[in-house]
Amino acid sequence: MAASLTAPPPVRHPLRTRPFRLLFTGRVLSLTGDAVIPAALALAVLEATGSTGALALVLACAMVPKLLLLPVGGVLADRFDARAIALVTDLVRCAAQLLVGAQLLGGSPTLWLIAAASAAGGAAGAFAMPTGAPLVRGTVATEALHRANAAMGIAQSAARVGGPALAGALVLTVGPGWAFVLDAGSFALSAALLAVLRIDRVPVPHRSFLADLREGWREVGSRDWYWTSLVAHSAWNGAAAVLMTLGPALALDRLGGAGAWVLLLQVGAVGLLAGSLLADRLSPSRPVLAANLALASYALPLLLLATGAPAWAVIAAYGLAQAGLGFLTPLWDTVVQRTIPEQVLARVVSYDWLLSLAAMPVGYALAPLAADLWGPGVPLVVAAVLVGGCCLATALVPGVRKVR
Numbered sequence: 001m002a003a004s005l006t007a008p009p010p011v012r013h014p015l016r017t018r019p020f021r022l023l024f025t026g027r028v029l030s031l032t033g034d035a036v037i038p039a040a041l042a043l044a045v046l047e048a049t050g051s052t053g054a055l056a057l058v059l060a061c062a063m064v065p066k067l068l069l070l071p072v073g074g075v076l077a078d079r080f081d082a083r084a085i086a087l088v089t090d091l092v093r094c095a096a097q098l099l100v101g102a103q104l105l106g107g108s109p110t111l112w113l114i115a116a117a118s119a120a121g122g123a124a125g126a127f128a129m130p131t132g133a134p135l136v137r138g139t140v141a142t143e144a145l146h147r148a149n150a151a152m153g154i155a156q157s158a159a160r161v162g163g164p165a166l167a168g169a170l171v172l173t174v175g176p177g178w179a180f181v182l183d184a185g186s187f188a189l190s191a192a193l194l195a196v197l198r199i200d201r202v203p204v205p206h207r208s209f210l211a212d213l214r215e216g217w218r219e220v221g222s223r224d225w226y227w228t229s230l231v232a233h234s235a236w237n238g239a240a241a242v243l244m245t246l247g248p249a250l251a252l253d254r255l256g257g258a259g260a261w262v263l264l265l266q267v268g269a270v271g272l273l274a275g276s277l278l279a280d281r282l283s284p285s286r287p288v289l290a291a292n293l294a295l296a297s298y299a300l301p302l303l304l305l306a307t308g309a310p311a312w313a314v315i316a317a318y319g320l321a322q323a324g325l326g327f328l329t330p331l332w333d334t335v336v337q338r339t340i341p342e343q344v345l346a347r348v349v350s351y352d353w354l355l356s357l358a359a360m361p362v363g364y365a366l367a368p369l370a371a372d373l374w375g376p377g378v379p380l381v382v383a384a385v386l387v388g389g390c391c392l393a394t395a396l397v398p399g400v401r402k403v404r
Contacts, residue, residue, distance in 0.1 A: 014147055020136075020139040022193045022196065023194075026090075026189065029189045029193075030186045030187055032159045032163065033185070034163075034186075035160055035162065036163050036182060037167075037183055040171055040176040041058065044114075044177070047176075048109045048111070049111060057111075057115055058114055058115050058118050059118075061118040062118040062119065062121060062122035062125075063122060064122070065122040065126060066357065067126075069126035070126045070129065070353050071213055071216070072127070073126045073128070074348070074349065074351070075212045077130040077131045077347075078130075078134075078212065078343060082130075082131040082346060083131075083197055083199055086135060087195060089125070090191035090194065092120060092124040093125070093128075093184075095120075095184075096121040097180045097181070097184035097187065100113075100114055101179075104175065104180065105178070105181075132349070133333065134342070134346050136337060139197070145333075145337050147280065149333040149337070150330040153279060153329045156276070157273035158273055161273055167179055170182065215344060216351060219340060219348050220351050223399060224397050224398065226348075228393075228397045229288060229400065230351070230352055231355075232295065232391045234356055235359070235386045235389075236325075236356075236387050237356045237357065237360050237363070239299075239302060239384065240298070241362070241363025241364045241367065242380065243380070245364055246371055247305065248261050250305055254308060256311050264318050267322075268321075271321070271322035271323040272322040274323050274326065275324060275328075278323070278326070279327045279328075280330070285404060286401060286403065287331040287334070287335050287403065288332070288335055288400050288403045289395060290327075291327065291328035291332050292395070293391065293395065294325075295387075295391045296392050297324040298324065298384075298388075298391075299384040299388030300317040300320065302380045302381070303380070306380035306381045335403060363383070367379045
């Protein structure tokens with residue numbers, strides 16, 4: 001690998017500073033609550049309706065507003081106070097989760113109310129997601145950004161490890177409704193912490209909304225290392241959607257049953273955490289190059305699953321691939337926060353999220369169609385070639401190699 005790994009110079013850990021500690025605690029609370037929701041939501045909707053179509057509707061109601069409003073969220077987070085926007089969105093998501101929880105605890109949930117709450121939560125998420133980078137950048141010194149982003153990555157990975165277990169415990173003991181109440185409480189506590197947080201902010205000149213959108217897109221397009229990496233990251237998300245769509249059925253047919261699929265997901269969560277921990281300890285001299293090369297490892301579990309490899313090999317490869325993702329995230333976030341001008345940071349990040357998330361519905365839609373026509377091996381191999389090729393091809397981009 002072209003990027004040599006060296007130990008970063010000693011820097012005071014950002015968790016020793018009050019502003020970042022407040023932000024980190026709030027994010028940990030909301031991440032933990034959110035990690036419980038996917039399993040609880042699926043079980044609740046299927047139990048209430050018995051329809052996978054109803055579950056698809058609820059998930060679409062959360063995703064579509066998020067995709068449509070992400071650029072708007074980026075403009076607002078740059079133009080106004082990112083802290084205030086994050087606080088308001090936490091309160092909106094708290095109310096949405098309380099509504100779903102009340103519906104489920106009442107014993108006769110209404111599908112359209114759950115769908116409406118999911119849409120409100122998705123819209124709030126579109127405004128909240130671009131605030132993450134400005135909030136981290138506004139609470140820590142530049143030299144501490146790497147440790148701060150690594151801490152955030154570790155917290156997110158740990159939540160993914162523990163979230164399904166916590167969801168299962170709640171669903172089996174007190175019911176899925178209380179999982180949503182827990183998530184609502186986590187958003188309320190996060191909002192309370194944001195209310196006392198103070199961050200540095202660079203004023204942004206007020207112009208038209210379209211001018212702000214165009215400026216953000218120009219910042220993306222003017223950096224070859226950024227937009228080519230976004231193509232690679234989008235390919236990764238599309239490939240992940242293919243694996244998540246076809247993987248469960250293949251696990252039942254080839255890997256030994258549902259238990260193998262559950263183990264694969266759990267090993268992946270542990271790999272994600274391991275990658276985040278590694279990113280906290282190592283500082284590649286060429287961070288974007290190292291991160292994209294690590295991301296290319298996602299091609300391995302796709303190819304192994306397509307070729308009928310044994311379960312242990314597929315599971316181990318998936319853990320390695322998720323470790324690559326965990327390694328990438330803090331490195332990528334740090335480079336973006338250090339190099340993108342603060343007054344356009346949220347808009348640039350919103351385009352990053354938009355391109356990444358938009359690729360997932362494409363993978364969800366095309367994977368089963370291709371599997372029906374040519375068998376599951378074909379879409380898995382195509383996804384592997386795309387993600388591996390796009391990630392490795394970034395090494396040919398001068399800007400990717402030059403970012404230090």
